[in-house]
Amino acid sequence: MTSADREQSMRRPLRRVSTLLLVMFVGLFGSTTMIQAVQADSLHGDDRNTRTLYDSFAVERGSIVVEGVQVALSTPSDDEYEWQREYPQGALYSAVTGYNSLGQGNTGIEGAMNDELTGTANSQFFDQIVATITGQDPAGSSVELTIDAGAQEAAAQALGDREGAVVALDPETGDILAMYSSPSFDPNTYASHNIAQVRDSIIQAQESPEQPLQNRAIGGDLYFPGSVFKLVVSAAALESGRYELDSEFDNPATLQLPNSTSEIRNASRETCGPGEQATLETALVLSCNIPMAELGLELGDDAIREQAAAFGFGQPLAVPMTVTPSTYPRPEVMDDARTMLTSFGQYDVRVTPLQMAMVSAAIANDGTLMQPGLVDRVIAPNLDVVDQPEPTILGNPISTETAAALRQAMELGVSEGLASNAQVAGATVGGKTGTAETGENDEPFNLWFTGYGERDGRSVAVAAVVVPDENIVGDTSNVVAAPIGRAVIEAVLNS
């Protein structure tokens, strides 16, 4: 082999090795492109990707504002997460704001308005581009709530640490003025940057029998409405055109349910007022069960179910947190006895306090039901109003006449009936109490008040439910729940 041959002989394998090296590098180009361009989005979405999480914390999350006061805000923190979420009022607004946790989810407004608070909502797309170009630090929008601070404080104070919930609505706009659920929680606990500790706290809260993370105003296990459901049954009766407030019903002290040995009584254990007959109005004012059961049977469960649906039962609703739909039992499970029981809110009628507040609000608003909501405005970092939900009519569950008739009965109930503790000096207040049995063995009742107050053109609808630790004789819903309604009505009308 000559030297020249040898020179030549190496060229071919060298070219092949060069090609091999090129192929290797092309492979690397391919694998990096796959990760950084093709699969980047799905890798971003992987819930193990902590960078996505850190990123959401790197943004100055918008505040949640009640009457100009920040009830949830982000302050700079020294650690890797850059911002610390704080809730200066602690538990007071916990049912509204929820919590913003590190990788353990967001609840309440923090969850429902997360896109707006982090500035990633579609409505903020162009602001983001401008901010990127001008080199501003990313920031989320603030969410201003419809909450009336005075009403919220009144609700929290009146309910105290008893289990229950309070909701107040502006009947004309649907604005939620107060929303409080007890036992409540301090959202600051879950905003800690100690991930393990937060995870433990959440598990502990979820496993605790008190269920503090449950927003009882719009969700949780729901409540038996008891007598406050009579408003829905009465509305169905008046809407049918076959009944008036002075329609009369037989007035025995006890009534045997059809095909059953069970007897029902009025709460008073007596007849519904004197006389052989009781009017619908009397039955509402004195909250009698027997005339209502008779009415319910005559109406039939379909009519009641339809009226309930018109008020929002069974309908999806977001305020913007998702509200658990209240339920009226399905036709398949109904018989006459059960229909009679549902007429005064027993058997399997389940409601949220928000739903009952919506019933009162529609009655107060001449039969027009407004879409309830917590968001007043969404304000971008540059103070532009990004979003301002307009009052929206959800429906007209009852006529103006029906609404007027029900108001007449409810106002009578407060002025001289079973809801007397809801009276507010100088204001027109209508209301309905309810005491729902929840089980066989003297388990605590659900003590209800729902109603409305009006003064000088300002109005408010409320619903309050209390579940006492034990049933105490004399602690009726008028004693326990009606004062909560009064406190909230007073707070709104005075603000």
Next chain:
Amino acid sequence: MTQAAPRDRAATGSNALQTGLIQLREVTEAIRVRVRNPAKLRNLELFLLVIAWVVGGGAMVLVQLGALETVDLFPLQLAAILAVLTFALHIALRVVAREADAIILPVATALNGIGIAMIYRIDIAQGATGWDAASMRQIAWTGIALVIAIAAIVLVRNHRVLARYRFLAMAAAFVLLLLPLMPGIGRTVNGATVWVGVGPVTFQPGELAKIALAIFFAGYLMTARDSLSVVGKRFLGIRFPRVRDLGPILVVWAMCMLVLVFQRDLGTSLLYFGLFLVMIYVATGRRSWMVIGVGLVALGGVAAYFTMGYVQRRIHAWIHAFDNDVYNASGGSFQIVEGIFGMAHGGLLGTGLGLGRPYLTPYANSDYIIPSLGEELGLAGLMAILCLYIVLVSRGIRVGFQGPDDFTKLLSVGLAFVIGLQVFIVVGGVTRLIPLTGLTTPFLAAGGSSLLANWLIVALLLRLSDSVRGRGFA
């Protein structure tokens, strides 16, 4: 070759005075030659070197600006030290290797600078300062590496003498490979026994062994290529070598398997074998060697998979990286997935230096420095870095094409290929192109042994390229 005569005389100089005079004459001769014949290549090199300093120094300043939002002298000091060191090598080249390749040094400098910038970035995230900071150690190692590289290029005037020491190189390679297994100084880090440590200083001798092996292979193949080229029987359309010539490849294969078994180091084992395979292929031009080699790798790989738990785990973590079980397992795919998340986070253009979160990935400044750079510089930045490697490797391959003799050709191909293969194994590993194995990214990753070895490779490639006739930088 105007310098050839004084060089030879210098090599044979007998007494000190004579040597001194000769050296003096050599220097004056060099200056005279330079005046007469301006060093175009070196001027080009200086121009590119300035760009490399700007790239590296700029990256260091941007890291500090991004991560700390301040600017002080520290990153500029790092950049200045790197500049002074590489400038010294450049000056040495002007004197002793005027016709050396003009592109290798700037590319290596840029990579080294980018590496220090990212190491410094991780230091900031970890709050490391002083000698606890990996960037400080890296710049110190860069100093050591460049001093040794300069010494090598000044002392080894004629690289062909290296061929004479091929068996010494082989012995050195074996000793270096065996060092980590010696009780007392061997250290096992993350399961791989590839370290030696004395006091606080640790070193990966395997990095240097690859140079010794390349020298040995080049020297051996230079003499043995004729006999290895002789073919035996045809099988499946390919002429296979005679059985008696299979000895060397089996020895190398056995050595690599020993590395795999005793040092539990898949990457190094693959690197050595790949190096030998490519060199024997280039030397003989026989594809059959490749076929045999790939067969042996497959054989060893399958055997390792079924007998060694860590190999099995690596393969599992590669294929099922995103399975929750594998992700959460100890020694599972957490690191690789974390690195991939980082790269995805960087996207096309990256978060910007100092503005990402590369420190979330374990070993973000060494094994995972590529995902770290991918996160902060994006796909665009990684492509640029890979292109730097392509340029570096291709300059070495060019010497393989144009080298004056077999030894020069084989050695330059071996050294260039070993850089390319190492980049492929590391980057392919962290991007899930191939199973992950523990190798360092040349010039970028924190680690003294790797830096020293790669700067020595650069010194050798520069020396080899100086011997290329025809000049220019084609």
